[in-house]
Amino acid sequence: MIYLYSVFSFSGLVILLSAGLMIAERFLVNYGICKLDINAGERPLEVKGGQTLLSCLYANEIFIPSACGGKGSCGHCKITVISGGGPVLPTETPFLSRKEIRSGVRLACQVKVREDIYVRIPEDFLNVRLFSSTVTSTRGLTYDIKEVRVKLNDPPEISQRPGQYVQIQAPSPEGPVFRAYSISSAVYEYNEVEVVVRLIPGGVGSTYVHNLQVNDEVTFTGPYGEFHLNEDPSVEIVCVGGGAGMAPMKNIIYSLYDRWPDRSCWLFFGCRTTKDIFYLEQFKELEKKHHNFHVIYALSDKLEPDEKWDGETGFIHLSVDKHLEQGVPRQAFLCGPPLMIEAVTRVLEEKGLQPEDIFYDEF
Template sequence: MGDKHVVRFEPVDLEMEVDEEETVLNAAFRQGIALMHGCKEGQCAACKSFLLDGDVQMDRYSTFALAEYESDEGYILLCKSHAYSDLTVELINYDEEELRNAVPLQHLRTRIAAIEPVTHDIVSLRLDLVEPAAFTFKPGQYADIRIPGQDGHRSFSMANLPGEPLEFLIKKYPGGHFSGLLDDTLQPGDELELDGPYGTFTLKKSSDRRIVCIGGGAGLAPILSLLRHLVADGIDRPVRFFYGARNHADLLYLEQIEEIGEKLTDFEFVGCLSDSWPDGWANTGFVTEVVQRLEPGLAECDAYLCGPPPMVDAAIALLEMTGVPPDHIHYDKFTTSVAE
């Protein structure tokens, strides 16, 4: 381990310890401080902050996330920053409700219970905990699953509630570093290691606004977890869930969604089909087009988005255009990784 320093965050009057060998963001995860983050790989800018004082060195990152002129002005990416002195950092994006109420990072050993297809390109991966006996997280968060035999991981959201068997919905890509192992390499009984929880895609308890969920593909998982949380805690808020797919066969877990909806007092699920649909299907087009047609009052909602990055980007643009404040928009946007 390297020398240790203190990082002070403004304007939230919060400080923590950081080792020179870990990034500022990883030090926050370790100590249960929920700094805003996205990819954790220097590509998305979610953790961009301003260095007010101190000496920082950054690992390699994408200039799409932090332009050279921004770095010259003093901006840094917390996921790539190593402290070599005490630091004072101004947070640009933060959720004060989450910041002091995070769940500390945990390392898990698990065993595969089942791998089952739910559509032609999405599988359900269910895991049993080996050690420790419980995994503490907030509904809507995600974990990093280590890729067996490789120096890397992939990020997937939990579809279950804490205390229930772990379930991940995973979209398969040709040559995918992890998803490519799900066809014939990984088998029930194999062990997988996980680290988590990560993410701020969690229910904001201080809000009583109605909820609009916009999802697609395997982005259904964290939304399922959030909906199950609403039921389990008896939270009575109107919910509209828009889910985008290409055709009717790509709409998954419809029975589970219906069962959840029956337990909520004001819930509507809208399946949106963009390529082909049964005769008489009402909601056609991209999911954001359907949302725009059916939701005139978006500015008064809390929005939860999860799905393919182009869908999330389009949904953010729509929400911002219709006046939804940035702190009412919650999302985790994952990238894909394929073997070269």
């Protein structure tokens, strides 16, 4: 009992001290104006010290991926700090490999600017823009998945690579937050962006998107993402998705066939029941137009007596294993729940794909 009492008292004291230090830092410590040097003089800035690096960059319209909105839980906001970032924090280490720590990679949302700071930011991030847009259509695809399309106002065009994503701004009681959503519209649709969003009960971003109506204004930043389609048309493309993980697959497939009508591509889509199926008919139409396009949907749950389905059944990685031959030059894009990504990656590696040929986003 005395032991427990001591532990609680000590923890309480530590929490009080930390809170005191945070309040003192916020209101009493003045770091003045600090220099923020980006890419060796490419974008020299002066910022008010005491804020996070992510906020300073955002205030200067440099938008780093930050799917968790700066809470330190997504690990997306990595940039290289050359000097002035202070020591790596315990909140950062779960997201950084030893190699990254050695080369100065940090989470921009965890680094506080307290002195002049020198950073290196990938050129891709410097091209990210803040967009204002207007909703032009909304459509329920299943009981919990909605498609929303917006027309871009300012800037009026977006230049994206297949499979990239945007971060949509949603209101929340604590102020605006950003959530990542893959772009489902193809790269040639310069003036529009479409997203496919699954409703997470109580979720801030997904509820906001599901409640959007035609003519509503939407703000987002983008494009972001590491997907790079292989430009060699002899390389076969494999897309594997589940649920809202369809969004980047739709973008990749339509962008691909606009450019290479004869390119070989497989779409594997995992659903639990027939209620989770969407876009099947339009992909079947595309399959008729492009002889090298193959669409496989598979249901993982046992069929109900009244359910009609003559397609494949079982987990989607089993379909991938069944249909893909060994040793063909390929690149794969996977989007869906972590367990699906893990199982499909294993199968693809057995088929001869190297880790650098497999791109994935877990959600």
